[in-house]
Amino acid sequence: MGKGHTYVQWIVAFVAEMTLLTYGLQAGWVSPMKVILQSESSPAGRPLTEMEMTWVASAVPLAGVIGVPLFVYIADSYGRKVGVLVMAIMQMCCWIIKLSTTNIICLIIARILAGIPAGGCFQLIPVYVKEISQDNIRGMLVSMFLLMQNLGILMIYAMGSYLGYYTVLWIVLTMSVASVLALIKAPESPSFLVKIGKYEEAAATMAFLRGLDMNHKEILGEVNLLKEDDRHFKSLPDITLLAILKNRSYRTGLLLVVIIITVQAINGNYAMFTYASSVFSESGVTLSPELQSLSIPIVMILGSFTSMSCVDKFGRKVLLTLTFAIITAALISLGTILTMRHQGGSFPNWLPVVIIIVSVWSHAAGVAPMPYVIMSEMFNFQIRAKVLGCVVSYAWFVSFLQLFAFGPAISLIGLHNTMYCFAAVNLVGVFLTLLIVPETKGKSVEEIEKMLAKK
Known part of the structure; x- marks a missing residue:
């Protein structure tokens, strides 16, 4: 213990x-x-x-x-x-x-x-x-x-x-x-137990989760920190969305998250997952229906394992930047292959498969999970659920728009040019992550809020 x-x-x-x-x-x-x-x-x-x-x-x-x-x-x-x-x-x-x-x-x-x-x-x-x-x-x-x-x-x-x-x-x-x-x-979340005044239960729950005694200094320290945060926020008026927007660090954090979620939601991979058969077919790839349907989730799982093993080693910002960059290169390559195919050119049959796999893997390894990891660490527990709720609703809507526009975009400018457009979105993601996204690895909410207040 x-x-x-x-x-x-x-x-x-x-x-x-x-x-x-x-x-x-x-x-x-x-x-x-x-x-x-x-x-x-x-x-x-x-x-x-x-x-x-x-x-x-x-x-x-x-x-x-x-x-x-x-x-x-x-x-x-x-x-x-x-x-x-x-x-x-x-x-x-x-x-x-x-x-x-x-x-x-x-x-x-x-x-x-x-x-x-x-x-x-x-x-x-x-x-x-x-x-x-x-x-x-x-x-x-x-x-x-x-x-x-x-x-x-x-x-x-x-x-x-x-x-x-x-x-x-x-x-x-x-x-x-x-x-x-x-x-x-x-168990219930210790943060919520503190929020409703069940301090002993919060300490017991945290001790159970950590394998420590309730009176261990680590448990007491963390519960006291949660209690101080809770007292501070309860002394303030009810935190509405308008109040969040008036707070500089909250407003900056919300804006950063919305920007990154927008790029993530329209970066093309959701459409590629949904229309994988069409993308494979347009690229000249011929696979059995079973192999074709199973290949995408298998690669996504491998990407998820990569994310889990690297996120606390290299940090959120590094992983998000790197995977945005890999997807950019992959989609440019796929757009080039589709252009060559449209103009009667030839290329190795395995090349489009590798490019699509690399893009799917990169999405699962960094672009998909990292914004949610960053979001979960960026905001105080008193407003975390409210802020994430707004952002996730927005993400669902933007993803719907991407999927809705994918078919008309292909008809209007062709699949090859659509891939170039998605590559441009991911390139924007690279620069935005480098320039504005804070590294949240190993940092407390207070430290992250101080960084956001300076932006």
């Missing part, structure tokens, strides 16, 4: 991030099931039309916008753990509905029940995991949430390729039930 340990923090983070695994299962479910639901042997009793499938697919991102403010309210009013548990229950209900009926209206309702917690996952999970983690491992634990999402996508692609419709649903429902049961035993 004197030396402490970190394995409980890893277990709790894994349990919370099971909601991201379920989100990955939901996000990838349409791809393998589309063929089944539109076949003559569809479990719906008839093939679903293209418009019906469009509604089934698009219900998740649309509902995600609703989910963000809902879980901001739950997290601030009832607790981080309660919010995560509500997410898991809603995800479980989604699978139950899909198992119970294949009526198109019910399928859309089920997808809405999946989309609402999806909106909260990217806002609440980083907050909860950050607040139960000690400084030297928080980067790894927070960045693990994208690994869980990518594992979910890989699992549903693999199961959908080789197992039946209802077999897949029974498997994922079992996993979802296990997630709910595990979350019931998970």
Whole structure:
């Protein structure tokens, strides 16, 4: 008990991030099931039309916008753990509905029940995991949430390729039930316990997470620091969004995060994930459907492992800058290959595959997780959930715009020029990260706020 340990923090983070695994299962479910639901042997009793499938697919991102403010309210009013548990229950209900009926209206309702917690996952999970983690491992634990999402996508692609419709649903429902049961035993965030005045419970929870005695000087020091922050912010008027904007360090931090999230959301990789088959085909790549669908999540998982292993070693800023730069080079190369192909040129068949893999890997290794890691560390716990809620809602909307504009952009300027445009966005990301993003590795919230106040 004197030396402490970190394995409980890893277990709790894994349990919370099971909601991201379920989100990955939901996000990838349409791809393998589309063929089944539109076949003559569809479990719906008839093939679903293209418009019906469009509604089934698009219900998740649309509902995600609703989910963000809902879980901001739950997290601030009832607790981080309660919010995560509500997410898991809603995800479980989604699978139950899909198992119970294949009526198109019910399928859309089920997808809405999946989309609402999806909106909260990217806002609440980083907050909860950050607040139960000690400084030297928080980067790894927070960045693990994208690994869980990518594992979910890989699992549903693999199961959908080789197992039946209802077999897949029974498997994922079992996993979802296990997630709910595990979350019931998970602890509440010490930061939230301090916020509601449960100081002894906060100390006991922190001691349990760290493997230390409640009276250990490290536990007492951290709880006292949380109490001082809590007293300070309770002495202030209610912190509204307007009040946040009036505070120089908060305003600067929010602006920096919005800028980086904008670049991340329109950098092209989300569209490439969604339209991977078209990009492969336009590049002259021919792969079997199973290999093609599985290759993207496998590479994303490898990127997530890279992120987890490097984030606390090299820092957030270095990893984000490097991966933006790699994606820039990859998309310029892909645009050049597409231009050569359009003009009748030739190139090795393996080259586009390598370039797409490098781009996907880089996105998963840095561009996707680092803004959320930085966000979770940048703001005081009293405003963290509120700020992240606004930013994540914005991110969902911008991602939708990118996806919505991808098809028309290809028709208007061609895929090759679209890749050049995405490369330019990533190049902007390189310079913005170098110039304006602070390094948050190993720094307290107070130290980060002082850096932001000087910008």
